[in-house]
Amino acid sequence: MTTKKNDAREIALKVINDIETNGAYANIALNREINRQLSQGQLSDQDRRFITELVYGTVKAGATLDWMLSSYLSRPLTKVAPVIRNILRLGMYQLFFLEKVPASAACNQAVELTKKYGHAGTVKFVNGVLRNAARSPEKIVYPDPDKQPVQYLALKYFHPEWLITRWVARLGAAACQELCQLNNTTPPLSIRTNTVKTSRPELLQRLTDEGVTCELSDWAPEGIICYGHPGLNTLASLRAGLFQVQDESSMVVAHILDPQPGEFIIDACGAPGGKTTHIAALMNNTGKVLSTDIYEHKLALTRENASRLGLTNIETRALDAVNLDSMYPLKADRVLVDAPCSGLGVLRRKPDSRWRKTEDILQDLPRLQSAILASAARCVKPGGVLVYSTCTTEPEENQDIVQAFLQVQPQFSLETTGQYLPGKKRPATMLQLWPHTDGVDGFFIARMRRQN
Numbered sequence: 001m002t003t004k005k006n007d008a009r010e011i012a013l014k015v016i017n018d019i020e021t022n023g024a025y026a027n028i029a030l031n032r033e034i035n036r037q038l039s040q041g042q043l044s045d046q047d048r049r050f051i052t053e054l055v056y057g058t059v060k061a062g063a064t065l066d067w068m069l070s071s072y073l074s075r076p077l078t079k080v081a082p083v084i085r086n087i088l089r090l091g092m093y094q095l096f097f098l099e100k101v102p103a104s105a106a107c108n109q110a111v112e113l114t115k116k117y118g119h120a121g122t123v124k125f126v127n128g129v130l131r132n133a134a135r136s137p138e139k140i141v142y143p144d145p146d147k148q149p150v151q152y153l154a155l156k157y158f159h160p161e162w163l164i165t166r167w168v169a170r171l172g173a174a175a176c177q178e179l180c181q182l183n184n185t186t187p188p189l190s191i192r193t194n195t196v197k198t199s200r201p202e203l204l205q206r207l208t209d210e211g212v213t214c215e216l217s218d219w220a221p222e223g224i225i226c227y228g229h230p231g232l233n234t235l236a237s238l239r240a241g242l243f244q245v246q247d248e249s250s251m252v253v254a255h256i257l258d259p260q261p262g263e264f265i266i267d268a269c270g271a272p273g274g275k276t277t278h279i280a281a282l283m284n285n286t287g288k289v290l291s292t293d294i295y296e297h298k299l300a301l302t303r304e305n306a307s308r309l310g311l312t313n314i315e316t317r318a319l320d321a322v323n324l325d326s327m328y329p330l331k332a333d334r335v336l337v338d339a340p341c342s343g344l345g346v347l348r349r350k351p352d353s354r355w356r357k358t359e360d361i362l363q364d365l366p367r368l369q370s371a372i373l374a375s376a377a378r379c380v381k382p383g384g385v386l387v388y389s390t391c392t393t394e395p396e397e398n399q400d401i402v403q404a405f406l407q408v409q410p411q412f413s414l415e416t417t418g419q420y421l422p423g424k425k426r427p428a429t430m431l432q433l434w435p436h437t438d439g440v441d442g443f444f445i446a447r448m449r450r451q452n
């Protein structure tokens with residue numbers, strides 16, 4: 001049985017209300033509702049895609065939709081009831097950003113939803129606003145890109161102004177536009193071959209047989225990019241532990257750490273275990289990887305992943321990494337600090353994350369990142385290796401942290417990170433990957449060695 005198109009819009013509205021009213025995360029709220037519909041056997045693939053497009057699009061474009069709506073309203077949008085506001089946003093998104101939806105359908109269906117969730121007055125209001133927008137799109141005038149590049153890029157490409165201000169200052173307007181455009185795309189699924197159980201060519205063949213369209217990654221020797229696949233959870237190769245879902249830039253980190261069989265390695269911020277399991281596999285299931293995290297419930301995911309992948313050289317421990325040095329002083333051959341960060345390099349993965357962050361995090365997080373790095377460094381044996389990584393693009397969390405650390409810890413020195421890059425070699429001592437130029441998640445990686 002398939003859902004009628006307007007039922008799909010109603011499901012999208014429900015999810016958007018949940019996100020706005022209850023602060024639900026977009027991906028979690030959407031998956032919950034889709035699974036509920038699927039369990040009742042009421043959702044076709046086409047509907048699932050349409051609902052996802054409506055929810056993610058409306059959430060991503062939220063500030064722009066509100067600004068567009070203001071051209072057709074005589075009172076502030078904040079004075080409109082939340083559910084009606086969301087009906088208007090959904091309608092505007094379809095009118096202006098979904099070419100395949102006829103304007104009449106976008107308006108009529110919004111009116112139908114308002115009949116259900118509003119009253120006679122709001123029905124007239126929604127009808128008037130959306131039909132006016134459909135008739136007179138020229139009322140929407142974007143800021144001049146030359147005179148107001150920040151405002152223009154923020155509205156046109158759905159990003160907060162504070163972030164655009166930073167990126168325009170660092171990258172210039174043209175590169176900032178490319179980055180924002182990339183952040184609005186959906187990344188393909190990338191996976192890491194579990195080399196303890198299979199090889200990449202074998203897995204590629206197995207996935208092809210399972211109906212996955214895939215190709216080899218240029219970035220990591222275990223990486224495979226999947227462009228089309230039946231539901232991930234339906235793949236027997238996943239259940240058999242033949243691969244782990246992981247972005248390509250995240251795979252690069254374990255190679256730069258370069259773990260060796262038999263070593264003792266600490267992954268200080270390890271959950272849910274993407275890099276821990278990679279390190280363990282590179283050690284060919286020998287030695288020990290101690291994967292610590294402040295949250296025990298996240299470490300349970302690390303253990304689940306390790307067990308599915310058949311890795312027995314991983315131990316987990318819940319602790320605050322700021323205190324790591326009191327437990328493992330000078331004990332580890334290598335330590336990875338994949339620090340908690342703002343996640344500004346992975347905005348394309350979560351449509352609402354750009355609106356949940358404020359510039360304040362760039363003042364708060366560096367204190368924690370520095371404290372974890374300093375403590376983790378004291379666990380490295382003389383001659384051992386320390387790697388610091390984040391999935392962000394901002395210097396306060398990246399280069400500044402490493403430089404400040406090196407100033408007070410002269411026994412550590414930077415090594416050329418690029419020489420450990422398995423695929424694309426580059427000379428950088430502090431590697432910053434960018435989505436728009438590298439085609440992978442934005443990541444920062446620095447490799448250091450302790451002399452004595």
Ligand SMILES: C[S@@+](CC[C@H](N)C(=O)[O-])C[C@H]1O[C@@H](n2cnc3c(N)ncnc32)[C@H](O)[C@@H]1O
Binds near residue numbers: 268276340
């Ligand atoms: C970027 S994520 C790690 C991702 C992980 N390395 C992977 O590849 O799957 C950062 C982790 O740091 C953890 N964390 C945050 N504050 C911490 C602290 N003070 N001590 C230890 N872990 C912390 C978070 O719970 C989160 O799991």
